[in-house]
Amino acid sequence: MQKRTQEIAVGVFVAAGLAALVMLAMKVSNLSSFSGQEGFEVVAHFENIGGLKERAPVTVAGVRIGRVKSVVYDDKAYEALVTINIDSKHKLPEDTSASILTAGLLGEQYIALEPGGSEKMLKYGEEIKLTQSAFILEQMVGRFLFDKAAEGNKTAEGAVP
Amino acid sequence: MIDWFQNLGRTSLAIFERLGCSGLFLLRVLAALPALATRPRLLIIQLYSVGVLSMMLIVISGLNVGMVLGLQGYNTLVDFGAEDSLGQVVALSLVRELGPVVAALLFAGRAGSALTAEIGLMKATEQLAGMEMMAVDPMKRVIAPRFIAAVLSMPLLATMFSAVGVLGGYFVGVGLLGVDSGAFWSQMQSKVDFYDDIVNGLVKSVVFGFVAAWIAVFEGYDAVPTTEGVSRATTRTVVHTAFAVLGLDFILTALMFGSD
CATH class of the missing domain: 1.20.5 (Single alpha-helices involved in coiled-coils or other helix-helix interfaces)
Structure with a gap:
């Protein structure tokens, strides 16, 4: 027993x-949720990806539908080439635009897709043509200060005569 | 000065000799493993004493470690308003590090020392020699089942440790401290990858189990057959396993997660 x-x-x-x-x-x-195998891949060129990492989320209307598969530098275009893996049950029109956004002020970066109005759908391996680079805090602050300084000069010049 | 070099040389040679002995011993154990297929009952007995009896310790420790992680993680994260990532912190630290490492250390204390003491005493009371006299190979009858039981038990125990730890973190974080339950799980799921984190943690625990089992049976088999010798061998098992596990953990972590 x-x-x-x-x-x-x-x-x-x-x-x-x-x-x-x-x-x-x-x-x-x-x-x-995502095993990474099923799904179709599309690519996109970005001027600057900021801090985008592999496996960052890809969203449409705030809902995650895929992940960034790889981020490489494209020698020919002098831009970053991002490969995105999207869950195969979703379809996106051909004129979808992609932008890199930040979750919260200091959060991680992700790609937000915005579907366009085209009747044709994106196919496997095709490129998303409309892209918007990452928001880089330092550049924004620099530009803002520069604009302020220019404005200051203008008012100073205007006051002279 | 010359004496100093002589001592150094003697110590190094002794260390290499012991490594060589344990390596040859491991080969003999591995060669004895196929014979176990004809006597699975031996394995079940050892799985019971090595695995099942360690389960309670592992589960209770896992729960406690998870609860402490939940508490400490919450106190740190709440300063940044990031308490929603508590699930991620608890799960990643358990699955990648604490699960395999702490489970292996506890396993060495609970099961490894027992294996060494048992085998050492068998040797001291000449049971192993007696078996050889009866043409029973102690490698097949005694050592191999204990070794493979320990190797098989470790990953299961480490997995249980991590799973229970996550639940402990959940109880403290969501139950006591009021982290949102949905945020706890979804942050965890979005950051913990099955292949990168869980499978790598499992690989770690397999390696640790192999090393812990190897050290335990070798120290027992190699023990000086006296009361004192057995007690020393048991101590060595725990100490050497702890060193080996911690050292290997650093190497494995560097290999697995270093290149991110």
Whole structure:
């Protein structure tokens, strides 16, 4: 009889270990939502990707429909080439535009897609032509200060005569 | 000065000799493994004493570690208003590091030391020699089942540790401290990758299990067959396993997550 209890205990042990693995896979990791295989890829050129990383989310209307698969530098265009993997159940029109946005003030960067009005749909491997670069805080602050200074000069000049 | 070099040389040679011995011993154990297929009952007995009896310790420690992580993580994150990422912090630190490492350390203390003491005492009371006299290979009958039971148990235990730890973090974060339940899980799911994080954590625990099992059975088999020798071997098992696990953890982490 002791043999039986031992075997049951080992069975429970193994089952508990496997259950823990399933729980980690389904509940903790992203295996249930995106496995990365299914889906179609599109590419996009960006002048500047800021801090965009691989596996960053790709959203339409705020809903995540895919992930950034790779970010490489394109020697020919002198721009960044981003490959996006989109869940295959979604379709996007050909004139979709892509922009890199930041979640919150200091959050991670992601790609927001905005579907256009075209009847034709994007196909596997095609390029999203309309892109908008990342918002770079330093450049914005620099431009703002420059504009302010220019404005100041103008009012100073205007006051002279 | 010359004496100093002689000491250094002697120590290094002794270390290499021991490494060589344990390597050859490992080969013999691996060669004895196929024989186990004809006697699965031996494995079940060992899985029971190595795995099942460690389960309670692992589950309780995992729960506690998860709860502490939840509490500490919350206190730090709330300063930045980022308490929604608590799930991510708890899950990543458990799955990548704490699960495999702490489970391996606990496993060395709970099961590894017991294996060494058991095998060492068998040797001291000449049971192993007795088996050889009866033409029973102690490698096949005693060592191999204990070794493989430990190797198989470790990943299961580490996985349980992580899973229970995440639940502990959930109880503290969501239950006590009022983090939003949806944010807890969704932040976790968006940042924890199955292949990069969970499978790599599992690989770590397999490696640690292999090393812990190897050290435990080797120290037992190699123990000086006296009361003192067995006690020393048991201590060495725990200490060496701890060093090996922590050192390997650094190397594995650098290999797996270093290039991000």
